[in-house]
Amino acid sequence: MSKGTVGGGGTTMLRRINVASVLDAVRRSAPAPLRVAELVERTGLARPTVAQAVDELLDAGWLQQHGPDSADRSLGRPAIRVSLRGRAAPVLGLDVGPHRVTVGVSDLAGRKLSLVRRSGPGWTAQELLGVISEVITEALAEAEVPAEDVAAAVAASPGIVDEHTGRVQLVPSVPGWSAIDLIKHVRGLLDCPVMLDNDANLAALAIAAARGGTGTLLAVQWGERLGAGIVIDGRLHRGTGAAGEIGFIATDTDDVINPEDSRGPLERAVGSEAIAALGRQAALDNPQSRLAELGGEQLDTADVFAAAAERDPVAQAVVQQVARAFARALAPAVLVLDPTAVVIGGGVARAGAVLLDAISDQLRLLTLNHPKLELSALAEDAVVTGAMRMALDEVWQRKLPTPAMTSTT
Amino acid sequence: MSKGTVGGGGTTMLRRINVASVLDAVRRSAPAPLRVAELVERTGLARPTVAQAVDELLDAGWLQQHGPDSADRSLGRPAIRVSLRGRAAPVLGLDVGPHRVTVGVSDLAGRKLSLVRRSGPGWTAQELLGVISEVITEALAEAEVPAEDVAAAVAASPGIVDEHTGRVQLVPSVPGWSAIDLIKHVRGLLDCPVMLDNDANLAALAIAAARGGTGTLLAVQWGERLGAGIVIDGRLHRGTGAAGEIGFIATDTDDVINPEDSRGPLERAVGSEAIAALGRQAALDNPQSRLAELGGEQLDTADVFAAAAERDPVAQAVVQQVARAFARALAPAVLVLDPTAVVIGGGVARAGAVLLDAISDQLRLLTLNHPKLELSALAEDAVVTGAMRMALDEVWQRKLPTPAMTSTT
DNA sequence: GTATTTACGAACGCTCGCTATCTATACTGG
DNA sequence: CCAGTATAGATAGCGAGCGTTCGTAAATAC
Numbered sequence: 001m002s003k004g005t006v007g008g009g010g011t012t013m014l015r016r017i018n019v020a021s022v023l024d025a026v027r028r029s030a031p032a033p034l035r036v037a038e039l040v041e042r043t044g045l046a047r048p049t050v051a052q053a054v055d056e057l058l059d060a061g062w063l064q065q066h067g068p069d070s071a072d073r074s075l076g077r078p079a080i081r082v083s084l085r086g087r088a089a090p091v092l093g094l095d096v097g098p099h100r101v102t103v104g105v106s107d108l109a110g111r112k113l114s115l116v117r118r119s120g121p122g123w124t125a126q127e128l129l130g131v132i133s134e135v136i137t138e139a140l141a142e143a144e145v146p147a148e149d150v151a152a153a154v155a156a157s158p159g160i161v162d163e164h165t166g167r168v169q170l171v172p173s174v175p176g177w178s179a180i181d182l183i184k185h186v187r188g189l190l191d192c193p194v195m196l197d198n199d200a201n202l203a204a205l206a207i208a209a210a211r212g213g214t215g216t217l218l219a220v221q222w223g224e225r226l227g228a229g230i231v232i233d234g235r236l237h238r239g240t241g242a243a244g245e246i247g248f249i250a251t252d253t254d255d256v257i258n259p260e261d262s263r264g265p266l267e268r269a270v271g272s273e274a275i276a277a278l279g280r281q282a283a284l285d286n287p288q289s290r291l292a293e294l295g296g297e298q299l300d301t302a303d304v305f306a307a308a309a310e311r312d313p314v315a316q317a318v319v320q321q322v323a324r325a326f327a328r329a330l331a332p333a334v335l336v337l338d339p340t341a342v343v344i345g346g347g348v349a350r351a352g353a354v355l356l357d358a359i360s361d362q363l364r365l366l367t368l369n370h371p372k373l374e375l376s377a378l379a380e381d382a383v384v385t386g387a388m389r390m391a392l393d394e395v396w397q398r399k400l401p402t403p404a405m406t407s408t409t
Numbered sequence: 410m411s412k413g414t415v416g417g418g419g420t421t422m423l424r425r426i427n428v429a430s431v432l433d434a435v436r437r438s439a440p441a442p443l444r445v446a447e448l449v450e451r452t453g454l455a456r457p458t459v460a461q462a463v464d465e466l467l468d469a470g471w472l473q474q475h476g477p478d479s480a481d482r483s484l485g486r487p488a489i490r491v492s493l494r495g496r497a498a499p500v501l502g503l504d505v506g507p508h509r510v511t512v513g514v515s516d517l518a519g520r521k522l523s524l525v526r527r528s529g530p531g532w533t534a535q536e537l538l539g540v541i542s543e544v545i546t547e548a549l550a551e552a553e554v555p556a557e558d559v560a561a562a563v564a565a566s567p568g569i570v571d572e573h574t575g576r577v578q579l580v581p582s583v584p585g586w587s588a589i590d591l592i593k594h595v596r597g598l599l600d601c602p603v604m605l606d607n608d609a610n611l612a613a614l615a616i617a618a619a620r621g622g623t624g625t626l627l628a629v630q631w632g633e634r635l636g637a638g639i640v641i642d643g644r645l646h647r648g649t650g651a652a653g654e655i656g657f658i659a660t661d662t663d664d665v666i667n668p669e670d671s672r673g674p675l676e677r678a679v680g681s682e683a684i685a686a687l688g689r690q691a692a693l694d695n696p697q698s699r700l701a702e703l704g705g706e707q708l709d710t711a712d713v714f715a716a717a718a719e720r721d722p723v724a725q726a727v728v729q730q731v732a733r734a735f736a737r738a739l740a741p742a743v744l745v746l747d748p749t750a751v752v753i754g755g756g757v758a759r760a761g762a763v764l765l766d767a768i769s770d771q772l773r774l775l776t777l778n779h780p781k782l783e784l785s786a787l788a789e790d791a792v793v794t795g796a797m798r799m800a801l802d803e804v805w806q807r808k809l810p811t812p813a814m815t816s817t818t
Numbered sequence: 819g820t821a822t823t824t825a826c827g828a829a830c831g832c833t834c835g836c837t838a839t840c841t842a843t844a845c846t847g848g
Numbered sequence: 849c850c851a852g853t854a855t856a857g858a859t860a861g862c863g864a865g866c867g868t869t870c871g872t873a874a875a876t877a878c
Contacts, residue, residue, distance in 0.1 A: 076855025077843040239747025249741045332741035338648025485824025486874040
């Protein structure tokens with residue numbers, strides 16, 4: 001149990017291994033249905049073994065049977081084809097922010113069944129719990145999934161999350177907010193394993209899953225706050241629990257980490273609010289620039305990047321400054337991690353190529369191996385998608401007795 | 410093979426799993442011998458199964474049988490006790506530097522059988538190969554291990570190593586030196602899998618193994634050059650292949666990465682040579698300081714730390730400067746990785762508490778979770794030890810069909 | 819010297835997967 | 849319209865391995 005003994009056992013264990021092997025093979029090719037013959041080939045098992053496993057999985061509701069595909073007309077008796085029955089164990093992802101609640105429901109194969117978003121003006125903690133209930137029931141209804149069927153749920157929370165206790169540090173976004181209450185609340189609604197994780201971590205998981213395969217991913221969430229998730233070969237790297245907190249990296253002029261202030265030096269320097277402030281100052285200093293024209297009094301972060309895209313030198317200088325500070329802060333992390341790719345998401349990512357190119361140029365000077373630098377394709381859905389992904393991983397890990405078996409042959 | 414299909418198979422596979430399970434249980438308790446009853450308890454298998462597996466492993470030479478321990482006199486018939494027969498598959502570690510060659514031989518249980526070091530004044534590449542042959546044969550003789558018995562060998566090389574091709578970048582220590590030749594040479598001597606890896610990586614592996622257990626370790630090798638190895642839950646993190654190259658982190662005053670210069674900014678700032686240079690300059694500026702007294706003309710890195718330990722303010726200022734630069738460079742990496750511990754090894758680590766405390770103070774200001782900061786206990790043997798460790802891991806991974814089986818029960 | 823405790827060893831029954839064979843189904847070609 | 853063929857599914861026999869149970873050996877305690 002607690003000891004990490006290598007499992008072993010009798011023939012029933014063997015049976016379970018083989019059933020899991022078949023199930024895993026089906027999962028890997030999802031959503032494409034598979035013929036039994038293909039399963040035989042992929043698992044290396046004998047046909048009767050596979051057939052028996054398929055029967056068992058059909059009975060248990062994990063697989064569903066397809067009729068012969070009329071499009072694929074080949075010689076001989078048509079094969080029955082099976083695929084994952086996603087409804088067997090749907091999962092739920094939850095992204096709670098101070099102004100927005102998003103809930104997604106996904107089936108086992110990773111197909112999105114529903115996605116419900118609700119925005120509002122700063123709820124209180126009490127109101128927020130009510131909104132969460134509503135959105136969850138709405139999402140479940142849209143997906144046509146009864147609440148008791150949900151096999152796992154993951155909630156995203158900003159701040160540093162202890163994955164076991166659910167305790168959260170450094171998150172004063174909503175007054176009176178407690179992630180522990182959130183967990184309790186959701187547990188009351190769903191009666192299934194409910195987990196909590198950092199939003200940057202979950203976004204990273206989603207992006208890594210979208211990119212597929214192996215390698216090291218550093219996924220930066222760049223908005224008012226700055227965080228990053230690290231995914232190594234599909235697994236999240238948590239460190240002691242606070243890995244990826246790049247917002248607290250010191251800049252050349254600011255290295256103060258204050259427990260009272262939830263923001264770190266880099267966030268103060270290049271967070272979206274800081275970018276807007278830099279833009280406003282630049283507009284004041286250069287009243288006849290395109291930047292001042294575009295933004296006016298209420299100059300926004302987006303205005304800075306828009307003006308820079310129009311080649312306004314004043315805005316471009318601001319972008320350069322931001323990119324330089326960001327690259328200098330990130331370079332040590334890139335040197336140490338040596339990631340395959342660095343993906344930038346969050347609100348600032350909407351800036352697009354203007355910012356990306358500037359960062360890329362700066363980063364190239366400061367690193368050895370230059371990772372691919374990209375913008376997140378998932379936009380604002382990254383966090384929910386990642387939450388669903390993690391719930392999915394949890395379900396699969398519970399279901400498959402052998403997660404990895406390095407075939408020596 | 411190439412596909413990562415979950416293994417499965419017939420009863421022979423089951424047998425192999427159970428045998429491996431028993432072997433693994435013995436390995437975990439090494440070097441303490443185990444009674445069969447204990448194996449039954451730890452593996453969860455039935456006694457006949459364990460007995461059969463033990464017989465098989467004894468025949469194959471993986472286990473050895475102990476007589477009943479006269480010290481442990483308890484009631485009843487004395488139990489047969491078995492332990493790993495280390496000589497079954499000894500491994501070899503090799504650390505090649507420009508001025509020193511070290512070879513270690515270890516048995517399966519991790520016991521060091523022999524360790525042979527040879528130093529010399531800058532050999533040529535050709536001479537070096539000859540020296541390597543001599544030291545290897547000497548180490549094998551001392552360990553009483555025939556060359557053909559060696560099950561795996563790992564060689565350490567400075568620079569960035571591609572773990573598959575064995576190609577090495579950025580290592581001009583020995584003119585005409587090629588790690589590919591090294592691999593070929595060792596393969597010619599040993600006829601077993603020969604692998605190559607970065608010396609900082611291997612040192613990290615050794616330190617992680619010595620500390621034991623899980624967590625994230627950042628092991629810094631600090632000498633003339635600066636490198637680090639990252640070990641996460643016992644596995645080395647390589648990134649694209651150049652992970653841990655902290656020597657190239659920019660400092661506040663220097664951010665030039667030049668392909669011609671094998672040293673990076675941080676190495677130029679706080680490498681042992683740079684520390685000595687700072688010390689010499691400080692001594693010149695303050696001729697009547699303890700530092701100037703101690704070091705004289707040929708002032709060394711060690712002199713700086715010695716003077717600082719004697720509370721010479723001039724030397725202390727130099728140490729402060731070095732610690733500050735190092736901490737500022739490392740802080741972003743610590744924030745991103747959030748390691749359980751940071752261990753410093755290499756020549757500069759001999760400075761001891763003077764440097765460590767200074768770094769700790771600086772790092773505390775710049776990070777959120779403060780990892781344990783320690784000096785490597787392994788001193789100069791870290792790299793060879795790590796090489797043996799990696800060879801050991803390779804052998805075990807080949808032997809055990811199921812490396813990790815998350816017991817769901 | 820006997821009783822007790824502990825561990826080893828062997829026989830039996832059970833489950834499981836693999837090989838081989840037979841049956842079912844649909845397309846092809848005369 | 850009917851045989852031929854190719855593919856897939858179903859079934860029996862065999863072998864291998866594990867687990868349970870019982871008997872036996874070896875040491876200590878009284």
